[in-house]
Amino acid sequence: MSERGAPGGATSVRGIAAAVRSREATASSVVEETLERISAMDGELHCFHTVMAKEALASARALDATIAAGRDPGPLAGVPVALKDNICTKGTTTSCSSKILENWVPPYDATVVERLRDAGAVVVGKTNLDEFAMGSSTENSAFGPTRNPWDASRVPGGSSGGSAAAVAAGLVPLAYGSDTGGSIRQPASFCGIVGLKPTYGGVSRYGLVAFASSLDQIGPFACTVEDATLGLLAVAGHDPRDSTSIDREVEPLLDSLGGGVGGLRVGLIEEFAADVAPSCSGAARAAADALAAAGAKVGEVSIPEVRHGLPAYYVIAPAEASSNLARYDGVRYGLRVDAGDARTMNLRTRGAGFGAEVRRRIMIGTYALSAGYYDAYYGQAQRVRTLVVRAFERAYEDFDVLLAPMTPSEAFELGAKTANPLDMYVSDLCAVPSNLAGHPAMSVPFALGESGLPVGVQVLAPALREAAMLRAAAALEAAAPPGVRGPVKLAAAPAGAASDGGGE
Amino acid sequence: MSRISVEEVRHVALLARLELSDDELAVLSGELSALLDHVEQIRRLDTSGVPPTAHPLPMRNVLREDEPRPGLSAAEALAAAPAVEDGRYSVPSILGDEP
Amino acid sequence: MPDGYETVVGLEVHCELSTRTKLFCGCENSFGAAPNSQVCPVCLGLPGSLPVLNRRAVELAIRIGQALGCEIRPSVFHRKNYFYPDMPKDYQISQYDLPVNVNGHLDLPDGSVVGIERAHIEEDTGKSTHIGATGRIKGASHSLVDYNRAGVPLVEIVSAPDIRSAAQARSYVSELRRVLVAAGASDGRMEEGSLRVDANVSVRPDGSTTFGTRCEVKNLNSFRSLVRSIEYESKRQVALLEAGEAILQETRHFDESSGETHSLRSKEEAYDYRYFPEPDLVPLEPDEALLRAAAVGAGLMPGERRRLLWEAIGASLEEHASGALADQIETVIDLELDRLVVDAVAAGADGRLALARAANEAAANPESARSLGAGSFAALLQLESSGSLSATQSKAVLTVLTEEGGDPSEIAARLGFEGLGDAEIEELIDGVVAAHPEEWSRYLEGDGKVAGFLLGRIMRESKGRANGKVVSTKLAERRSRA
């Protein structure tokens, strides 16, 4: 566990909660220190859209009072968390990085927000993303990009780039993003942290502004597998407000972490090796070797259908998005560009309010669903989705978990892929099959690339088998070479928050 | 090689209620065509007899009881509205029929 | 209908379900609240909100299917995508190619049968009010939207094109309305928009077996509009055909003030609803438990209620056919007084008298009449049948009985209708006979005209308390004994 810097000495989720619960530190001091760090360092990184200083301090004081009164403050007592700005927070702007929702203040909290508060966590701010979570670099934000804490000339990945960078920079120990086609795992890989997409239905989507409803999942970012697990447990479980939420007890996942991988059957997916940078495929292979050395039964597995994932995804996700984003019409909330009639008002509002990438996806999706094309595109993509699901089912007859590269490359330079949308889409290659299948998957920092930037390895598991996935992830974390993991040392680090750089 | 003409793009933009300039329509025509070329690889797959997956979970019959729950006050509901009149959302005149 | 042509009509009836809450959220489903006061993130379509299906709405939808003899099948919700300000998400959650109810039928009172193609579940839209000179869409300066109705559960019942006249369309809607009310699925209030009808109307030359081009007529908010619009629309279409012009397949709006239909389609808008399965909901697969739960609490259907009434009054086949009693039967069914009649007959009342009193007198105050006990209703009718009360007296007692309840004999007494006993009537007759010996002799000799005179005298002496029928009988008895 990393335990550095913060009041009471702890910076990990577990450490802070333990310190606050045992009164070694107050929630107020933790939050104050966090706010100072954000204000000192976020100017350059631009992780945050909104820092909720007043609300966070008030929550922290309330927690301290709870503790002083001898009541249980919850398992994440005093842990500062950041939320991707597509998760609704009552009374605090939720912009989705879009001009169309620039000043929209939700009148309700997302289920995950309620659960975090119930767990004693303190929401300190809302983080940058690609507009409506469409993108892989956080450059598609209407309010400017986020920079990678490891190298400010590089992107943090996306679409949950703000949350990933905030954790990697040590601004917060825990943050949440949403993953529709890799939007948690890819930035986690780029930022050298752990990012986890749970089983579809494992975490409530109520209050997550929808991109593609059958693919979206909320999940945590943290520097360690254990902290990510704590972050998952705080928000997981059935929610009657989400019809697609799984109605069953959440496993006590923390027990799995120390379980080791003895006897675990691990399959390395062969297909992506040819499509990704050697450092990325090399990391996956090295991870397989490390698990074998730790006692797992490791083999290679060919799942050719995963290569159909990306084109199927780029039909299904835009199609659902085209419908989900119809409601931004200038009538009830958000931007309105006025006109003499409602129809022209809709056209102008949406033309002006959405950025180029969002417009592009709405167009693709509308086309794919339109008369005469539905069966050729949307219908076919759904049948291909079935093929991907079946292929995974076959692979999981022989393996408990699978390994794959996480990204085709390490973090790229800002602007490198903005000219050609397809170049950017390829960033999601290794990630989307898990979304199509609804399976859990996560990225664990495991190597450094040619430019010295971190590279993650992806661990995949069947639906609801987070326990097996986390066992493998914990073993990988233990075997990872030093220096691959955040938080990174930053020049502007304020006094009292001495980062020890990557590693540990 | 799929080509989506500028005219087709214009029609789709109207369906999607996006006001786009001629330049934007032309650029989108190229971009959408390129993307559809990429999608071509799955269009050629034989999926006869394969059922579609609309949903990753095999769930059925998720129902709630018919019990009232508190909602929003009219003031909360209207707080974000661009224009309000007489407790209702005001919109410019609606042309044409209800579909 | 002009000679040589036949009208073909299919109806789409939207029925608001009588649930406590909306289809996908916990907001109240009720009429008449302050604008936008019955809304929440879900029915306002706020970003991030998600729908959860109302069990009761599903049960009522299935119950409608059961009442219409439909096949009840596994079904899927779809999104119907189009932009309209009164639709909060700019898509409507509806059922498309897999509706919950298919292939049913509705039997009309005249014996005809109309096929039901489907009856599916969907959500209602909000309500726009058009502000400007006319209050209509055309010429309005702007519109105001209230979302209280958005998300209210609807079942859309789509008939086959089996209807052949405006009158039959009217009969179909009124019978369907009875079915929906009997099922407990709807309050049936057309004036509040609980039932809304769209009509697909086409015409074809007599003897033709193919269908003509149809127009969908919207905004039919009353039976009168339904009938007038179908009549207008079929005449309009025949006139076009006679003039050698084509009928354009389109949606038309019925204008109640002019009685005409108008095309409203804006020409640049091509509708393409881009239906796809709603990813926020899971499939609905009615199982045994759901089907059983749906059936519990459904009332008797109108066909069955009609049969029970005919049986209770013991009508002949000729009377069935003549329709003489049919109007009374439809009235008591519509007023939900049929149970009262059937139960009163079971308690010993005369069937026809019960039917007549229910359809006429009780109908004046149906709400109270529904809570009238069949026992006391039967007791009153027996007093009338036995002659203890005259028809006029019986009606007066029924009015009090309906409003205040109580015992019919006591009410009659209170009103001074205490029937005179046999001895008192005999005494009165003796008196009148003594006072008018000449008339009495003529009566005994068989002069029919004088009977009315004697009856009138006796009634006057009794101050209206004697029952005329009883007096007549007694007079006749004396004559036959003489």
Ligand SMILES: [Zn+2]
């Ligand atoms: Zn609601």
